[in-house]
Amino acid sequence: MRAGNEIKRSAAASIWFMFLTFPIMVIKVNTVTQTVEWRWANMLWVGIGAFFLSMLWRYLLMQREMGGKREIGDKPGIIQTIAANRRFSIPVLTGLGVFILVFPHLFSMYQTSIMISALIYVMLGLGLNIVVGLAGLLDLGYVAFFAVGAYSFALLNLNFGVTFWVALPLGGLLGGVSGIILGYPVLRLRGDYLAIVTLGFGEIIRLVLENWSEFSHGPSGIANIPKPTLFGIELSLDQETVYLFYILVLLVIFTIFVINRLQDSRIGRAWIALKDDEIACQAMGIDKAKTKLRAFALGATWAGMGGVIFAAKTTFVNPASFTIWESIIILCTVVLGGMGSILGVISGSLLLILLPEYLRDFGQFRMITFGSVLVLMMVFRPGGMVENVRRTYTFKRKMETR
């Protein structure tokens, strides 16, 4: 009964696809000889292909439904188990650490450079994770804070000769301040409304940078931003890249450390409570305004620092690097990786930034593949690659292990 139904639906889907693709797959107009070529065989292939893909799709969906929701006492996933067990996590972490240490020496400068971009996105993703993943505030203008960080380094250096190491905390600070400036007027907003306002804010920053030429040098941007210095030692171009890579690794570790501590703290719990239910959250004595502002400010601080590093890496900033597309990519890394999950956001960022790079050989199909991966992920793992698992507590008293 069920199988017959499935076949019927798949057949319908394949007919629909044959109809849809008819103009491009079957009709071919030869403009030179002014004749129309009817490629009926193509239609057959489309039909068969659509039928089997549809069957596969339905089968996977069915599997997913059978899997159902987690019940009480369900075992967490493999990744969580490894992360929780010290016997596994210590060797894995050590291996990863060694790999990261030798990475720039093992691979080419091109690879290191790509990895630097990916790590910048890891930092941005983890920062946005505070705002979106923990506090549940949908921020579509996150790139604005990234721009604030990048431009603060560029401008402070241009006008006052400020170096990287001074600019890094300053960029973070300025990012945080702009986070509060944006956060204040949008305190009352939630969900879609908040998304639209933050989207607008992101565009405002970009447009200001583009048009206020006396301040930001307009669309031509600012060039010759210095790379970070190492106690005044002269570094070659390659060494500079490697050095930046290590700085970034340290910063990512610092970010992970901070966010890990935050998410299981009083403040982190307040963020999650705010995401889950605003009214109940206030009824528990949590100041909504303060909690939201903290999330915005902290998230923006990381974007600001990321911006400083970005400016140092490219040695050139212009408004074209800070379009809405960047915000969306960063948001995708958070959603795809797993909202609120540090491990998830890291893997999400790496996948999303590295995948298009390595897919360059596919040329035109690059973005299609990218888009399909996103859609499939959202259908089959809506919680992200690594779902967030709440901390468990144990008590010495009669707490029984279940």
Added chain:
Amino acid sequence: MKKILDVSNLTMDFGGLRAIDNLDISIHEGEIAALIGPNGAGKTTFFNCITGIYKPTGGDILISPRGRSQRINGLKPNLVTKKGLARTFQNIRLFSSMTVLENVMIGCHPVTKAGVLGAIFRGAGTRAEERFIAERSYALLEKIGLESFANELAVNLPYGAQRRLEIARAMATDPFLLLLDEPAAGMNPQETRTLDDLIIRIRDEDKISILLIEHDMKLVMSLSDNIHVVDYGKKIAEGTPEEIRNNDLVIKAYLGEEIDA
């Protein structure tokens, strides 16, 4: 007995609709009071006015937890909670992505103070506070009998347990008065008996006074020291269960009037 909550002339208008009309209600220390009335009488609106979710159009809300009386009209909900009025919700509002224990830990927010820097550096003070929060929350879970589910997600609990968890969460804020909005709604008779017992223990052991909205008359009559009846936003009766049972106005409000044919 001294009054710990004294609401006088409370009025709440939504546009042209008067949901609460010059309502006077007082709660005394150590009392279990009930607020009853037909559907749409304004009971939950009353709770929302007191707890700061709505800003009342008129009237006074005075609390006097420790002798000093203060007006809390129009205070934000989080500040009302800090002053010692905690509530549960008619439609359960637990934090769905958190565990049972963490839900109660959230309730400890007003009695603790670690900030962002404290969380990042996790000094001795913050660590002690975290331990305090966890221990306190676990003790509350033991009180409501859910300690073995501490690390489960709150949404996975059975319905009755979710209602009890809401009570524990509200108690974690260290209130002097607990406002329960239909705590027995959707419970089976056995769960209701457990609840009955729990509410009395909260009053006797934790010295927290209780005001509850409830439709389960058996529960209301057995628990309450004092019952307030509202209809169309007005108070129509007040008294002991015995008095309310025999009040003509109350019977009329619930059952309607006889029409002479």
